[in-house]
Amino acid sequence: MTGEQPSPILSVEGLTKDYPGVRAVDDVSFAVERCTVHCLVGENGAGKSTLVKMLTGALQPTSGTMRVDGSAYQPTNPHQAREGGIATLFQELHVVDQLSVHENLTLGMERARFGFLVESDLDRRVVETLAMIEPSIDPSARVSSLSVAQKQIVEIARSASSGASIIIMDEPTAALSEREVERLFGVIRRLRDSDVTVIYISHKLDEIFELGDAVTVLRDGKHIATKPLPEVAGRSELIEMMIGRSVFQDYVPRATVGDEAVLSATGLNNHLLKDVSFHINRGEIVGFYGLVGAGKTEIARALFGADQCSGEIRFKGRKIGGSPKQAIASGIALVPEERRTQGLFTTLTIRENISVMNLRRLSDAGIFRSADERSAAVDYVRKLSIATDSIEKHTEKLSGGNQQKVVFAKCLFADADLLLLDEPTRGVDVGAKTEIYEIIRNLANKGTSVAVFSSELEEVLGICDRIFLLFSGALEAEIANGPDVDMAHILNVVTGGGGSVAP
């Protein structure tokens, strides 16, 4: 850097994005200095992904301006963003497995004469870029033979050689092993040294301290701070900026929690889970809290028998975990993570959805009792106040909140003694959220055990009696919920700070 103040490569002024009823990004202004690794942190729902979508042209801001290298920048689609010099590395990779590394690098930029491909300087440039950032990758290798980390590097090389001056990386290490992370960091540092600015988004705070030059913290859509990282006093200051004092709590300790274990899991292991053991009591609401990829869904699916894993799961004394059918028969129901693709029959009616998990209650010798099915549907539509004018409405026409209530109705109709709820309020409006929490509390008060798998801290702190904290497949800590629960401790554990608070 020269002595005079260099102009920032990217500056954002008063950027705002409104969705119906929500302001996802609220008057955010900050600047990213040239040739730095600039980190973006915040909890789920803080507005990071909305901000990135505006930078890449996938969304248009409601108001505010963006400038790249001093000139106005208003992309209306990802292609224009590329032309403006901003490339993005998404979590899902966009490489073609069947082609070679070289072919992937030049994809879409081929030169042709009379329909035949011809060599160009472009070829040389991409190969040079790749050799500069990661010499170990052979340009003639087939991409399908590369590891996930190597594929990422190929994609980064493609962005860099196409002349991008800013590369946005959204959680690039989520699927990488520790050694691969080190290699990726090496690549990022070399990029920075060769005049590329990296905007790095991660939940893993250690990575940010290791790699970042500056950090911007977002919370509830607002810009909290932008600081050079050397000026940040450790994890605790960062965590404090991320949560602020705004996390409200409405947890009331419940009297009806039993002390008799209804489910116990010992030594669960699979591709992600590492020796997970716990138990759940009768009438208890337990929470499993962790970031995306920490293993919440994997635990829920293992308990339900939807995925196989080693270890032992006992429910009411009997071994389970074979299949969803077995789980339902022994009294477990699952509200899955993706309601439209896993929880509902969207082309069928509310009535036809509610009955599926408890056919014995609706049939004699294999013959359906339609009248009973109708009464059951009406009953549950009333109980859960599902907003519809008829039980014959197709579930695809309901709002997200009402769809989720239908999935709940389905599980409640199964008369389960243990409910597994995977992200029970994702994509659900505030009103329906409150109603769903009320349903969960009422169930638990009647003796049903509930396990909530959530990446929203507020949700877990609001309803759970006991909380398990997960980080990359391991159960790191268990805490009892209460008025003086240590939020900083929780965030520290789930971001990889281990069981005890690091300085």
Add this chain to the structure above:
Amino acid sequence: MTAYPVKAEGVLGSDHRMGDETFIASLVACVAVGLFLIASVFVPNFFQPLTMLNLVTNNWAVISLGVGVTFLLVSGNFDLSVGGVVALSGVLAVWFAQSADGNNALSTGLGFPYWLAIVCALGGALAVGALNALFVVRFSVPSIIVTLGTMMLARGIAQVITQGSQRNTNLPPEFGILGNLTMFGTSVRLPVVLMVVLLLVAIFIEKKTVFGRLTYWIGANPVTARLSGIDRAKHLTYLYLLSAGIAGAVGILLASEFRSGYSNRGTLMEFDALVTALLGGVAIAGGFGSVIGMFFGALILAVVTTAATGMILSPDWQFILKAVAVFLAIVTQTWALARRNR
């Protein structure tokens, strides 16, 4: 088995609008009747009770096959093997029943008693169904590929057994009874009566039983079905066995009717059954459709082809007419359903 307590349903349960399936089935029925009336205007001597009866009786085989194909389509799966199974089971029945002392290879069979020959031929058909189920369910191969393979396999075995020709000698006298037996003193033969019984049973299964409902759930969303405790593997196995069993029975009855085993019998029947189901409003993606719709779909096809041969057009035009009918019917259905659910 406690009954669910019946409560006052009020306005929520009082939706008397018919379901989409009933709507489409009615639409298809109206089209079938309409086409019949139009044909009656143009074709001399078309508007007669005998013509109406013939429309059904001449198509008993395809309508019967359509039942199994419809159930599988509703579950989200194809069965293209039914035509091949018709050929295979017919040839097997003949081969098993031919006496063992013929004077050349094609007139020499295994000499089983007739009842045993039928049971074994049916077993051969079910084996093809089991093979379909095995590949679709255990090895997760797309059903269209699996049943395309078994379609050729079944017909291929039939061809080997008949050496590319026919087997029609040295059969016991009772072999020709089943396919030609007339019923109730009319010209209606046993296979047609069996088809009617099959249709009624299938409609009952579809509308009133857990088995029928499981088929819709699996077709509507296999992932949700699994997470709701439905054993998809078991159910699809039953459906493939059912479809192959029906095709086997059709093959045996046709062999009996003609007193011969012929490896080209039932050629293109798998596509007629598929077209019939699609004309009847069964969704190719699964989760939607009905046996009644399929039945009226078969009638549409029958009216179109019968009327054509009675009109100026030569029978050579029947494929083109079928094509036009299929396009029109499917476009109409898509349009009507979209309009209704707007």
